[in-house]
Every structure is written in structure tokens, then in C-alpha cells.
Amino acid sequence: MRVALLTVGTEILFGQIVNTNAAYLSSELQNLGFDVMYHYTVGDNPMRLKDTLRHALSDCDMVITTGGLGPTEDDLTKEMIAEVMNDEIVTSEEYRQILVDFCNRHNYPVIENNLKQANVPKRARIFSNSQGTAPGFLLENEGKYVAALPGPPREMKAMFQEQLKPELIKMQDAVIYYRVIRTFGIGEAMLETKLLPLIDGQTDPTIATYAKEGEASFRICSKRKTLEEAKKAVDDMIVSVNQLVGEYIYSYDDEELVDVVGKMLIEKNISISACESCTCGMFTSRLGSVSGISQVLERGIVTYTERAKMEELGVKQETIDKYTVVSPEVAIEMVTGLKEKTGSDICISITGYMGPGGGTEKDPVATAYIGVSYKDKVYSLRHYRRDVNREWNRNYAVLKMLYEVYKNIKED
């Protein structure tokens, strides 16, 4: 099925926001086996909206719109879709009541503008909005489809997953199955080189690599008549993949490293504490995003100054004087002090140069020393990755810390 995406929103034409909705939907549709042929963006202008809808429908079987479903005067998407699809706008009494209930529940005024959101195309299948108030819908006319989703990404994603995706699955002519495999410690070019024997001449399953914020991932995808066939093809390929790059893989299901590590800590009931200098709490903050982490995350200490390192962790002035504050010796003293203080099962420390200033010839910006204390081991390691900018450098260093925790507790 050929699909066009139509984004409605002046703020995108102004360049105020990047159109991430189109990327999200494209990726989802691609994974369902639909062909995305066009992206369009127009403002809240009736003529251009209708004209673009018609242009998109002339070459595609389905148009998915995002945006322009809100309660204000300039939200026109529904009306224009109804006109192009030979339908009319009516008030859904059922949805009107949902809106009234919502306003009452949240103490919002029940004003006509808000209730306008209950106006929908007469023949449409209505999608309720679990994250907001504006409903979406799916409308068919002479074998062509238009689906309308809200503009705010959180609302759009929820409505797509909960309501539109099940409809699309019913329309599929083949079954797609894929897994996204995530690695750490190998670049995309090297990953592709290692996988080349499996990529070359392979038509199904396909393997495609891509890079994302310092990590390389790849997608194994099969399109077959049945789900069982597609699954088997992908799983067989994973066996071959493991022989080539298994040592770098930390997830076969597109999970974030922080989620893999957090869940593993919780499941194995391993308590953790961290002390951070250059990453300034980013490791602890990132780990804090995992729901339920409070069961195992004991303490985090940001010791940016030398004084804080000495007072909080018992780092010795003479160690700093002899080896400098960015050194394996200081990383070890930090993590040892933290272990004594907290008794957490695993403790981790970091001290480094994240830029833009600082660094030495031996240890340039983007270098850090990481200390780990786990069971009867205490060790340090040097981390360096090409200096990009302060935020990227911190991000890389935190990924490295997470991976070090992963390796230790994985081996248990």
C-alpha cells in the first residue's frame, strides 16, 4: 500500500520545530511493510490543505495527516478532509460527552471551542485520544483512505499505536517481522564490514546498519506470507549474526542501554551508587529514568571540586597533587570511598575532561578515568572518544559507564 504523510502546522513551516512525527510514522509504516512515497507539510490554509490532499491521494492509497485537530479557529484539517473525501462534519454526541467529562474532571471551563473537537466526519471511524482531548479518525472513500492524527508527538504516537496500527495490520498483504539489535563498542563502518558476508546477496531477511548517538545498531527484517515464516527467518539469521558480532550486542529488542542495565540491576537486586565529577550527575540522572530503580539506586554524589572529592569520598590531597585530579588513582580513591560510605553492591566513579576547556597532551578533552568496585574487584579504566562537544562527550562517557556496569553484572 502506497502512503503519503501530510503534516499540518505553520510552526513547522516557520522552522520552529523539526518534523519528528514524519520520521516516526515513516519508520513505523516501513516496519509494517507499507511504502511511504511522500512527505508533505502545509500550514493551516484551507485551499492549500485541500489541494495537497488531492495531490497526495492521486498517487497514493492512503494519506495520514498529523496536526490541525485542535480547538482553535485555525484548526481546519477535519473539515478539509471531509470535503475532499465527500463526507460531511457532524457532532459526535458520544465524544461531546467525553469532552464535557474531561473538562469537569480537570476543572477546565466547558467552552464551545473545546467542544468543537467533537465535530468529526460522519462516516469516519473515530479514534479516542488517551493523551489529550482531540480525537483522530480513519475515513474511507472509493478505496482510498485518510487517517487523521493529532500533532503533539506524545498524543500522535499513542493514537497511532493504540488505534491506527491495528487497522493497518488488517490491511497488510504480507507479514513483516524484524528485530533491532543494539551494540556498544563498535563503529557502524566496522559493524557493516563484519556483517558483510550476511548482507551481500541476501534478499530476505535483510540487514541494515545505522548509527545513533554514539552507538551502532542494525535491523534484521523479513517479509513473508506468515508471521511464523518471517520469525523463523529472522531468528535463524540471529544465530549467524551472533557468530560474527555477538560480543558487542547488548539488546536484541532495540532497548536503550540504560533500560537494559536498570532492569538487570532491579531483577538481580544489585544495589548501586555512583560518584561523578565530569559527567556531573548525568549517569545517576539517566539511571533515575528507569521506573522502579529506587529499589536498587542507593546514592549519587557529584563531586565537581577537589574539596568535594576529599570531603565526600576521602580522596587524598597527595594523590591529586601526585597524579592530577583526572587520573586512574583518583578514580580508584573515589570509588573506594564511595564503597566504604554506601556499601552498595556495585560502585562506579568518573573523573575526566569534557571540554570545551581543560585536557592535557596525554589526556585531551573527552578523556575520563572510570573506577569500578564490584565484589572483590576494584579497577580503573581509561575512556577516550573523539571530542565532539561537551554534551556529546558527557553522553559517551555515561554510555561507557553503563556498559561497564552491564559487563560486570552480566557475567554473574
Next chain:
Amino acid sequence: MRVALLTVGTEILFGQIVNTNAAYLSSELQNLGFDVMYHYTVGDNPMRLKDTLRHALSDCDMVITTGGLGPTEDDLTKEMIAEVMNDEIVTSEEYRQILVDFCNRHNYPVIENNLKQANVPKRARIFSNSQGTAPGFLLENEGKYVAALPGPPREMKAMFQEQLKPELIKMQDAVIYYRVIRTFGIGEAMLETKLLPLIDGQTDPTIATYAKEGEASFRICSKRKTLEEAKKAVDDMIVSVNQLVGEYIYSYDDEELVDVVGKMLIEKNISISACESCTCGMFTSRLGSVSGISQVLERGIVTYTERAKMEELGVKQETIDKYTVVSPEVAIEMVTGLKEKTGSDICISITGYMGPGGGTEKDPVATAYIGVSYKDKVYSLRHYRRDVNREWNRNYAVLKMLYEVYKNIKED
């Protein structure tokens, strides 16, 4: 002048990359006073490329394409533009020599595919590429323009700034000046209501509000004959704006709150420490993104457990038992302990429920108590903002902490 942007690239239709080029060019064009009417994205397909170009030119004066200028077989943008604009493709001997020199300088093989990049529309004004090899161009036909830029963002931005922008400035019929004003503590709807007397019936300068990750901002924009006139119109409007919503404004130049706070702390040499429970180091980590913050950021302590709060900050067991751990009393004891320990000029603490679990009837998920110690004041405040999800709740709470620091040190 009415402009359409046409992105050529299958990887965008696959959702592999987000179309940041369109946002960048839109923002630049908007600031130059050009009206961006459409964004289009198509793959490297000759029919759809030509058809979309024609559709865009039918309603606009200029189309700017990005992508599809490379050396491979499927790069067709130039050929299709030439066809639509009644031109023909010829080899630029001058550019061919540039490419040969480039290959020799970088030890690349001088292969026909690379030299294909010297093929350009005959009547076009050629743009050289300071960041890569593929040239771009500007082509006119019967009063309509097509500009072609490369797809990689680094090459595209450089070519736009160095070559296309000077051409566009020559075509300008007016000068644009604007400022983006950022607020905290007021929603977009209320902000718009308060600004309504200035928005209504105002044609220049214009005021447009928008919401972004928990904050409301607005843009004051003037389009005049000269820069001086436009600047004066905007600055006069700011005086009126200040009377209506001045108390909520923290930046007149689109700065992030964390940058405003970080710079202010550094400039005034005010040392800061933070202790965090529910935000789990996010405040400290966010502040750590400000370059130079190491001069004033003394310490951060993440005390997720009760034990950590007692050991690190001297919170009393009886206080927790009597008031619960999420209470103004605990927030005060946390910040008092931190002040005693660090002596930092300003200390801030937070304890709350960020979800998905936890919360009470009185203090539901997304409630937190913040403690502040500054000069001779120690106080706590209750923060609540509608529960969205764990990450948003933490993000809002951190914004609130930043704003509380801002208010205190601003008043100095």
C-alpha cells in the same frame, strides 16, 4: 516571495533520519522575510520528482531542493530540475577540473562517477561546495527560481550561508527583525490571553506564542524597509509586553533557563550545591551542561533512599516518620544539612513523587517539595504540575528548581 522546500531522499521516507534540513532552511528563510508555503519530501524517482517540482512551482516563486546531487546513479535531482525548467545538462569544464584537483589532493581515484558531479544545468549559476564535492546551483526560468543544495546538513548549511543567502538578500523586498522571549510559570493559553490587547489588530510587529517542553515563549517580529525601523518597532513592543507579562520573562533572546541561571551564577560568583531525591541528579546534570560551571558548582548529592538522606544530610528518622519523606519538613532538613556540609552560597533540595508509582491523595504523582537556603532565608515550597510521565515530571520539577534559583539570585 513564496518558497517551497523539496527534500530528495529515500532515507527520509524510510524514517531513518529526521528532516532537519527543512527546519533549518525554514527558520533562515523566515528570518529573511520569505514565506515558506510547503515542505515536500520525495525519493530518488524521476517521475515523482518532476511532478512534485511542477506542483510546487505552480503555487510558489521559488523551490529550494536539498539532496540527490551526489555521484551515484540514483542521484537525479539536477536532470529533473533542468527538464522542468526548460534547460539542458552540460558538463562544466571548470567544475570538472575542480573535481579532478580535489580527487588528486585527497588521493581519491578520478572515476567517471565522481566527475559526473560536474554536469550542471546550462543556464544555472553554479555554487561551489566548501564542505564536499557536489556543486549546487540557482536556476531561473520565466520568473521562477529553483535552487539546488546538497543533502548532508554540514554541506547544505555552508552552501546556503556562503552562496544562496547572499542571492536571496538581493531579492528581499523588506528587512526582518525579531526576538524570541521566554517565560516560566505561565501557560501558553494564559500568556496569549494576557498579550491579547497587543496581538489583536496588530499587523507589525506581530506577536506569536508557542509552547515548548513545559514553557511558553513568544516571538515579536517586525518586517520593515530598514533594519533600524524593524528594531525600533520590536523594542517599542517589548516595553508594552513588559507591562503585561514582565514578571514571567527570563530571557529576551531565546536562551534556555539553565543557561541563564548558569551564566548568572558564574558572573556573580555564587556557589551552588544541590541534593535531589526524586529528580535523581537531573538538576545537577542539567546545570553541568553549562560551560564554566565548575567555578561555582560545588556539590550534588542524590539521596534516593531514606538512609542516604539521613547519612548524607542529617535528615532525622522522626521527621520522616512524622511527616513522610515527601514533605516540606524533609525538604528543609535536606537543604539545611547540605548548607552545613558544603557552605555553598545557595543550596537547593527536592523530594517528591515522579511516578509511575507512589503519591498520596494529598500529594499525587508529580508533586514535590523544594527546599532553598540562600543568605539568611531557608524556605520550602510545594511544586505540582499535571502528571504526564516520569521523564516529563522530572523535567518540570527541574525547571521549577532552576526558576527558584533564578528568582533568588536575580533579586540581588
